[in-house]
Amino acid sequence: MHRLWLIFAQTVTIAVAILFVIGTLKPEWLAQRPAIVALQEAPRADDGEPPVAGSYRDAARAALPSVVHIYTTQKIRQQRHPLLDDPIFRHFFGDRQDGPEQRNSGLGSGVIVSPNGYILTNYHVIEAADDIQISLNDGTTHKARIIGSDPESDLAVLQIKADKLPTITFGQTEGLRVGDVVLAIGNPFGVGQTVTMGIVSALGRSHLGINTFENFIQTDAAINPGNSGGALVDVHGNLVGINTAIYSRTGGNHGIGFAIPAASARSIMEQIIQSGAVTRGWIGVEAQEISPELAESFGLPDTEGALIAGVMRGSPADSAGIRPGDVLLAVGGKAVRDPQVMLDLIAALRPDERAGFRLRRDRSIIEVEVRIGKRPAIRQERE
Numbered sequence: 001m002h003r004l005w006l007i008f009a010q011t012v013t014i015a016v017a018i019l020f021v022i023g024t025l026k027p028e029w030l031a032q033r034p035a036i037v038a039l040q041e042a043p044r045a046d047d048g049e050p051p052v053a054g055s056y057r058d059a060a061r062a063a064l065p066s067v068v069h070i071y072t073t074q075k076i077r078q079q080r081h082p083l084l085d086d087p088i089f090r091h092f093f094g095d096r097q098d099g100p101e102q103r104n105s106g107l108g109s110g111v112i113v114s115p116n117g118y119i120l121t122n123y124h125v126i127e128a129a130d131d132i133q134i135s136l137n138d139g140t141t142h143k144a145r146i147i148g149s150d151p152e153s154d155l156a157v158l159q160i161k162a163d164k165l166p167t168i169t170f171g172q173t174e175g176l177r178v179g180d181v182v183l184a185i186g187n188p189f190g191v192g193q194t195v196t197m198g199i200v201s202a203l204g205r206s207h208l209g210i211n212t213f214e215n216f217i218q219t220d221a222a223i224n225p226g227n228s229g230g231a232l233v234d235v236h237g238n239l240v241g242i243n244t245a246i247y248s249r250t251g252g253n254h255g256i257g258f259a260i261p262a263a264s265a266r267s268i269m270e271q272i273i274q275s276g277a278v279t280r281g282w283i284g285v286e287a288q289e290i291s292p293e294l295a296e297s298f299g300l301p302d303t304e305g306a307l308i309a310g311v312m313r314g315s316p317a318d319s320a321g322i323r324p325g326d327v328l329l330a331v332g333g334k335a336v337r338d339p340q341v342m343l344d345l346i347a348a349l350r351p352d353e354r355a356g357f358r359l360r361r362d363r364s365i366i367e368v369e370v371r372i373g374k375r376p377a378i379r380q381e382r383e
Contacts, residue, residue: 059183060195062237065137065166066112067230069187070121070144070158072129074106109186109230110134110158111168111239113269119158120269121229122244123149126156134160137193148272152212152280154244155265157272168231171238173261176200176217184221184243184257186230196222198255205258206340210245213344216258217241223257232259241265281349282375284315285322287339298325305329305360306342320370322359329365330358347375 108125112118119134126132132144142160149156180200188194198221205216219232223243232241241259271278287306295303305327311317322328328336331345332355349355351374359366 056181056183056195056197056235059233059235059237060185063168063183063185063231063233063239064193064195066168067137067185067193068110068112068119069135069193070108070110070119070125070229071133071135072106072108072126073131074128075130107187107190107226108228109226109243111229111231111242112165113168113170113239113266115165115167117160117162117165118147118269118273119144119160120242120265121156121158122242123151123154123156125229126158127151132158134158136162137166148276150268150272150278153260153264153268153278154211155242155260155268155272157269168233168239169237170262170266171234171236171240173217173240173263176203176234176240176261178202181235182217182219182221182240183233183235184219184223184227184230184259185233186223186227186243188222188224188226190226194227198222198257201256207338208245208258210258213347214340215261215264215344216244217261219257219259220255221257222255223259227257277377279351280347280375281351281353281372282315283317283320283322283346283370283373284312285317285328286310286312287328287342289338290327298327299363300327300360304335304337306336306339316370316373320357320368322357322368322370323361325361327360328357329360330356332356346372 106125106129108121110119110121110125113120126146126149132146134142134144136142140162142162144158144160147157147159178200182198182200184196184198186194198219200217201220202218205218206214208214208216210216217232217240219241221232223246227243228245230243231239232243234240239262241261242265243257243259245258247254247256247258268278286309288309290300290303290305290307292303294300294307298307308317308322308324308326308328310324311322328342330336331342332349334345336342336345349372351372353372354369355372357368357370359368
């Protein structure tokens with residue numbers, strides 16, 4: 001027993017001595033190692049990864065390359081002072097030239113819709129522009145030419161010459177519903193390409209006084225100056241609208257923006273590309289909405305229809321016997337609720353086509369056939 005205790009004491013003494021030597025000469029050998037903690041990390045984002053729930057990055061990735069920035073310039077010459085044309089002034093001071101030429105710049109957005117370089121945008125973005133430059137998502141810039149425009153729907157088609165252009169995919173706007181998530185892509189205030197998210201707030205908005213022909217998608221996705229002509233896309237990155245206008249008292253976004261449905265924009269774009277202009281039907285009447293007071297004054301049973309307030313002499317309506325005071329109830333078998341619907345129905349008809357019009361005259365219902373004319377081109381003036 002005494003021997004075992006002696007061996008134990010010697011072993012402890014040697015161990016303490018070894019620890020003392022190591023602690024003195026190699027203290028780092030005795031440093032405490034940190035405990036290994038198992039952390040759960042999210043997988044790295046990769047193009048091959050499945051979509052992340054709640055993220056719209058795939059939609060943005062699909063649509064962003066096809067949305068472009070549009071920069072326009074307009075030449076402005078200072079007004080010549082009347083004294084420069086006065087003979088006495090010229091006698092004493094000699095001939096003076098006009099002031100230096102100035103340039104007014106503007107910006108907006110557009111959407112590449114074809115590998116041929118066709119770009120869809122708003123008419124007011126390129127109106128009166130002398131030079132149009134298109135900046136692509138890859139940073140390159142190209143000079144654009146105007147193929148055609150339609151002021152009454154506020155759309156225009158441009159074209160650039162470039163290879164391997166990314167193009168947008170048109171969505172099925174017929175399936176769009178209030179509450180669907182949408183993304184607005186453009187160049188607000190010139191800060192660069194920006195994506196905002198919102199929902200479809202309403203469909204078929206009209207009577208806003210923005211365009212002659214109105215059938216807007218309303219959205220609360222932020223649309224600001226510079227977004228005009230940009231893309232409104234669904235959660236798959238498909239084009240559902242062309243951002244056009246906002247409702248604002250200050251010029252900033254208040255959550256009420258309007259976009260032209262992609263189906264309407266595509267139809268107008270195809271006509272512009274084919275013929276350089278849009279052809280619409282016309283009969284030459286001025287109509288007004290029927291208020292309850294007017295209905296009572298004219299002895300009408302309700303406020304449905306469009307009251308014909310004036311008929312242009314020699315127009316298709318005049319030739320067909322339509323008179324002021326008539327109430328237009330239907331065009332081609334389709335009911336007319338108000339003057340905006342009447343305008344849309346007539347515009348959709350082809351020139352030289354014959355269509356049946358149902359009218360209320362006094363207390364009788366009459367049917368007339370009208371040979372549709374071609375709507376004259378109207379240039380909208382914008383402030």
